[in-house]
Amino acid sequence: MIRSFLIALMLATPVMAETLDQQNARMFDQIEQEHAPSPAQMQRLREIFAASGFVGQGNPAIARHPMTPEECAARVPGGPDSYDDPRNARICGDRFMAPLYDPATQSPEDATACIDMFEYPNIPCSYPVVWVKAREAALICDAMGKRLCDAHEWEGACAGALTPPDYRYDLGSVAAMRNWHNATYAPTKNWAYGDAYQRGVCAAASAKSDGCGGGGFNSCGSNTYPTGAFPGCVSALGVYDQHGNAAEHMNLPMRPDQMASTGSSKLGVTEMKGSWFIFDRYYAHQDWCRWRAPYWHGGPVMSTSSHANYHLGFRCCKTVE
Numbered sequence: 001m002i003r004s005f006l007i008a009l010m011l012a013t014p015v016m017a018e019t020l021d022q023q024n025a026r027m028f029d030q031i032e033q034e035h036a037p038s039p040a041q042m043q044r045l046r047e048i049f050a051a052s053g054f055v056g057q058g059n060p061a062i063a064r065h066p067m068t069p070e071e072c073a074a075r076v077p078g079g080p081d082s083y084d085d086p087r088n089a090r091i092c093g094d095r096f097m098a099p100l101y102d103p104a105t106q107s108p109e110d111a112t113a114c115i116d117m118f119e120y121p122n123i124p125c126s127y128p129v130v131w132v133k134a135r136e137a138a139l140i141c142d143a144m145g146k147r148l149c150d151a152h153e154w155e156g157a158c159a160g161a162l163t164p165p166d167y168r169y170d171l172g173s174v175a176a177m178r179n180w181h182n183a184t185y186a187p188t189k190n191w192a193y194g195d196a197y198q199r200g201v202c203a204a205a206s207a208k209s210d211g212c213g214g215g216g217f218n219s220c221g222s223n224t225y226p227t228g229a230f231p232g233c234v235s236a237l238g239v240y241d242q243h244g245n246a247a248e249h250m251n252l253p254m255r256p257d258q259m260a261s262t263g264s265s266k267l268g269v270t271e272m273k274g275s276w277f278i279f280d281r282y283y284a285h286q287d288w289c290r291w292r293a294p295y296w297h298g299g300p301v302m303s304t305s306s307h308a309n310y311h312l313g314f315r316c317c318k319t320v321e
Contacts, residue, residue: 009308010182016285017060017162018060019060019099020053020059020060023057023060023197024049024171027056027065027126027129028045028046028290030123030126030128031121031123035094035095035121035122035144037125037145041144041145043179044069045140045143045144048136048140048143052131052153052259053218054131054308055129055130055131055132055136055191055225055308056130057128057130057222057224058131058221058224059131059217059222059310061218062218062220062221063221063222063224064209064223065127065206065224065225065226066205066225066310067226068224068226069127069181069226071226072226072228073228074123074227076228076232077231080228083096083118083124083228084096087108087113091320093318093320094145094318096116096117096118096122097114097115097122097311097318098114098115098116098157098237098238098239099111099114100112100113100115100237100317101162101237102156102163103160104161104163110175111320112319112320113160113162113261113319113320114318115153115311115315115317116239116240117228117238118227118241118315119226119245119246119313119314119315120137120140120313120315120316122227122315124158124228125227125229126225126226127222127225127227128245128313129245129313129314130219130222130246130308130311130313131309131312132222132261132312132314133251133306133307134148134251134302134303134306135301135302135303135306136308137249138251138302140314140316141314141316141317144316146260146316146317146318147260147319148231148249148250148251148260148267148301148316148317149161149261149315149316149317150165150250150251150252150253150260150261151250151251152164152165152167152270153317154242154248154274154315155273155289156291157235157237158192158235158273158289158290159190159289159290160190160235160236160237160319161236162237165208165261166181166184167189167252167254167259168180168181169254169255169256170171173213174252174298175294175295175296177252177292177294178295181290182292187290189288189289191193191287191289192234192235192239192242192243192288192289193232193233193234193235193243197287199280200242200280201230201233201243201254202232202244202245202280203224203225203229203230203241203245203264204243204244204245204275204276204279204280205277206224206277206278207223207278207281208227209221210222215302216310217310219263219311220311222246224246224277225245225277227240230244234241235289236256242273242274244274244275244276244279244280245276246274246276246277246311246312247273247312247313248272248273248313248315249270249272249273249301249312250270250272250314251267251269251270251301252269253267253268254268254269257267260315261319263319266280266302267301267302268301269290269295270294270297270298270299270300270301270302270306270307272293272296272297272312273293274287275314276311277311
């Protein structure tokens with residue numbers, strides 16, 4: 001299905017740059033084809049995007065992607081459809097999701113949660129959605145029958161083992177919790193692909209737009225790669241692009257009743273995971289799997305003023321019944 005869509009896309013893409021609305025319309029068609037959401041789900045999805053006016057795969061007028069979807073498809077052994085694992089689909093109830101579990105003691109069938117293999121829209125060889133607020137990311141996941149991941153779920157997906165939640169609520173602040181967490185895991189830090197940062201493995205050799213300073217929709221292109229274009233940028237649990245491409249919104253619970261993985265819709269505060277598309281050129285901060293970032297642009301996930309920018313996207317999780 002993906003290959004035929006890419007061929008049609010190549011033939012249908014106009015010479016002049018698309019508008020954001022046109023770009024999103026094409027993406028919605030692809031979501032319908034690859035994930036088969038209900039009409040009600042698609043209607044809700046369109047409403048969320050329309051209310052924003054910025055959410056999408058970047059400003060098409062200025063984005064300069066270093067790779068096309070067609071070039072991505074040619075790089076993937078077996079093509080993009082090879083990422084569709086029937087066993088995972090049975091466990092997770094959707095395409096392109098990976099079960100979250102601890103291989104030391106469990107099998108994939110023991111998973112009680114799954115995570116998108118790729119950044120949203122979770123379709124290989126598509127560009128990640130950016131300019132999305134944490135609140136909008138949570139709403140989009142909900143519209144798709146999923147939810148925003150808790151920080152420890154993303155970390156486990158990257159590190160190769162989902163371990164029990166380790167939120168030190170008793171420490172009382174984001175900074176204190178972060179410092180304890182990072183000090184605890186630093187001696188055993190790893191990246192999805194190995195024990196040390198490596199250039200050239202992930203989607204991290206792109207560049208910022210000329211004139212892009214602190215960020216701006218009309219000055220900073222979302223110069224991302226298609227998701228899954230680097231097959232070696234994968235964790236032991238089969239999750240891609242957690243380093244490079246787009247950084248990702250996640251939920252950091254500050255109380256037990258803010259954990260998305262236990263059914264909370266209140267949610268906690270924002271946590272930025274991973275890294276983004278320039279990191280092989282400029283390693284701006286740590287991005288090992290269980291590293292928790294400083295409280296950059298922090299605030300409640302469900303705040304209407306939560307942060308959005310040109311290199312920040314998300315992926316969804318799903319509780320397995």
